Amino acid sequence: MRDILRLRTGRVAVVLLLSIVLLAVLGPVLAPYDPLQGSDDILAGPSAAHWLGTDNLGRDVLSRLLHGAPLSVFGTALLGAIALVVGAVPGILSVFLGRSFEWVSLRVVDTLISLPFLVFAVAITALLGNGLLQALVAVGVLISPLFFRVARAATLQVAGSQYVEAALLSGATVPFVVRRHVTGKVLPVIGVALANTLGAGLVVVASLSFLGIGVQPPTPTWGGDLAADLRYLPLKPFAPVFPAALIMITVLGLNLLADALRDVTGEAGRALLARTGARRRSGTDRPGSGGPASDRPATDRPAPARTAPEGVSA
Secondary structure, eight states, X not given: OHHHHTSHHHHHHHHHHHHHHHHHHHHHHHOSXXXXXXXXXXXXXXXXXXXXXXXXXXXXXXXXXXXXXXXXXXXXXHHHHHHIIIIIHHHHHTTTSHHHHHHHXXXXXXXXXXXXXXXXXXXXXXXXXXXXXXXXXXXXXXXXXHHXXXXXXXXXXXXXXXXXXXXXXXXXXXXXXXIIIIHHHHHHHHHHHHHHHHHHHHHHHHHHHHHTOSSOTTSOOHHHHHHHHHHTTTTOTTTTHHHHHXXXXXXXXXXXXXXXXXXXXXXXXXXXXXXXXXXXHHHTTSTTTTSGGGGSOOOOOOOOOOOOOTTOOO
8 A cells, every 4th residue: 555655646546536435435424405305496506505406306416416425336346346256266266176167167257258238237137126236246247257367367377386386285275375375466466457347337337327227216326317417418418517527536546546556566666666765765865955965064175186006107
């Protein structure tokens, strides 16, 4: 975390994401109105009573955005957890559990990649029912092949190391080897993929709400509010700006975090951080920079002249 904060992109990402998380945690408490409470003042613009205006049913837009933050943010986090369990765990184990498990897992991944996303999402919701959890399961299963391939590729590099082979030859079990030797090497790579995927997952969940799959109205979500606002675009052109801006800020923060993680964990990023640290340390040793060299007393005495050794003409 300290290395991430040394990068400008990392600091911006942390500020944006912490703001979104605080909004999701405190949003329902800070909301000035009940998000389901309507009024006769429909499609009103921003005012002292309603800072962001009202929607087509007279409900306060700010209150709906604040109440919709937990479902949008924590739903996206649950989506990432589902994708990790379904994708990353089998990807790591496919390297150690033999050819049969490897062949079956690879065929399942190829099948999931070939499935049309919208058709699969509709099929899952028709089978399990229409709701947020069903939509998250559908999206999580469909994006799990990405984590499978990333985790498998990173594990293959680690599995060929001498210390892993020595541990297996000495009788260590696969869970012990994975926990002790593999997880620490694979997690940074998976973290980069996760940060990138969560941004796309938030957009996908919002798109499902836009299509009527997932959370059903009148429950507030950013995607659902965006879909409702677009229907009244001629009457209130700026209405979709507010939910779209929250989605864009969250996606931007996740993408910047992914860039910072990649810079920190990659070879080029570590070299850049090392050079930056070296420049900072050398800057403190320069005279006048406040470092140790600036504390030495200055002198006006000239440097002693160099003399040629005896027997050598100048």
